[in-house]
Amino acid sequence: MRIHVYERLWLVASMILIVAFIATVTYGTVGLGITMVDDREETLSPGDIDEDERFEDPRIEQVGENEFEAYVVAMTFLFQPDPIEVPANSEVTFYVTSRDVIHSFTVVGTNTNTMVIPGEVSVMTVEFDEPGEYGIICNEYCGVGHHDMEAELIVVEEDEFDLTELSVDAPDTVEPDAEIELTATVSNGLIDDLEATVTVEIGDETFQEDVTVGGDESEDVSITVDADDLGEGDHDWTVTVDDYEETGTVSVASDTDENDDGSENGEDTTDENDASSTVEDRLS
Amino acid sequence: MAKSQVTRKITHDEFDPVGTLALIVLYFIVLMLMWVFTYFVEFVGNDPTPFVVA
Numbered sequence: 377m378r379i380h381v382y383e384r385l386w387l388v389a390s391m392i393l394i395v396a397f398i399a400t401v402t403y404g405t406v407g408l409g410i411t412m413v414d415d416r417e418e419t420l421s422p423g424d425i426d427e428d429e430r431f432e433d434p435r436i437e438q439v440g441e442n443e444f445e446a447y448v449v450a451m452t453f454l455f456q457p458d459p460i461e462v463p464a465n466s467e468v469t470f471y472v473t474s475r476d477v478i479h480s481f482t483v484v485g486t487n488t489n490t491m492v493i494p495g496e497v498s499v500m501t502v503e504f505d506e507p508g509e510y511g512i513i514c515n516e517y518c519g520v521g522h523h524d525m526e527a528e529l530i531v532v533e534e535d536e537f538d539l540t541e542l543s544v545d546a547p548d549t550v551e552p553d554a555e556i557e558l559t560a561t562v563s564n565g566l567i568d569d570l571e572a573t574v575t576v577e578i579g580d581e582t583f584q585e586d587v588t589v590g591g592d593e594s595e596d597v598s599i600t601v602d603a604d605d606l607g608e609g610d611h612d613w614t615v616t617v618d619d620y621e622e623t624g625t626v627s628v629a630s631d632t633d634e635n636d637d638g639s640e641n642g643e644d645t646t647d648e649n650d651a652s653s654t655v656e657d658r659l660s
Numbered sequence: 661m662a663k664s665q666v667t668r669k670i671t672h673d674e675f676d677p678v679g680t681l682a683l684i685v686l687y688f689i690v691l692m693l694m695w696v697f698t699y700f701v702e703f704v705g706n707d708p709t710p711f712v713v714a
């Protein structure tokens with residue numbers, strides 16, 4: 377069989393094309409390390425999500441220097457956590473699972489995109505070099521609210537990122553002759569130490585304390601104020617740590633309800649038993 | 661009716677459709693460029709892309 381020279385040329389060219397296609401995909405996998413989402417992660421029944429230590433509290437965790445893990449739960453029609461905050465210049469592994477039907481976890485405009493199948497955990501490791509904001513959407517039709525199913529992914533500056541949490545324990549009501557003890561708990565989810573200043577404002581008084589919270593630890597800062605110094609009435613307090621703020625109100629009141637009528641009532645409040653019964657009354 | 665009286669016989673290799681060849685070469689180049697665009701610009705360029713963790 378004689379093949380025309382042009383036809384031979386075309387045959388060779390199409391062979392080269394096929395080899396080039398395969399070569400680029402191979403280069404992507406071997407050279408660039410691009411991978412596909414697969415089923416290598418153990419299955420997880422949707423009913424067990426709340427018992428799974430990764431997903432019971434959807435969150436971001438630091439697992440190494442510049443390495444983070446994000447545990448994300450998708451459900452009709454939202455993602456948890458939302459927004460997802462990660463630092464720039466980091467390597468983030470997303471673990472995504474679904475509570476109900478098939479969803480997707482699609483970081484818009486990127487290849488960070490996976491189906492989220494109930495019973496399966498999709499795992500993707502990606503790198504974020506620059507700060508920025510991305511939208512996350514679901515691209516698998518999942519019900520009437522599908523078009524509203526979205527979340528935000530915020531890549532913040534590396535040195536602005538923290539995993540700090542602040543909680544404050546303070547009494548609601550105290551007797552005028554008692555002390556107000558306010559405890560601020562600062563926890564640090566990062567591996568590196570957190571240096572922060574805890575500022576407590578109560579009434580007209582301001583307290584400041586510098587704390588160093590170790591990696592994955594928490595510190596308590598307690599301050600004590602004599603209720604007498606504040607006087608009767610409601611007093612707002614504010615606890616500030618970096619960008620975090622907690623506020624509340626403590627009432628200094630005697631056990632009699634008519635303490636607004638006169639300052640004399642303050643004298644009646646020395647009885648401990650009455651004081652505790654007042655607190656119980658208020659709680660019930 | 662207007663059938664030409666003149667017929668010219670050419671051999672297999674003398675058949676030389678240059679226009680067709682030019683068209684196919686052009687098509688081939690477009691195909692290559694589209695592949696480069698699809699893979700290297702649209703796909704690899706849309707990072708972050710999931711990668712293999714060593």
Ligand SMILES: [Cu+2]
Nearest residue numbers: 479514518525
């Ligand atoms: Cu969905």
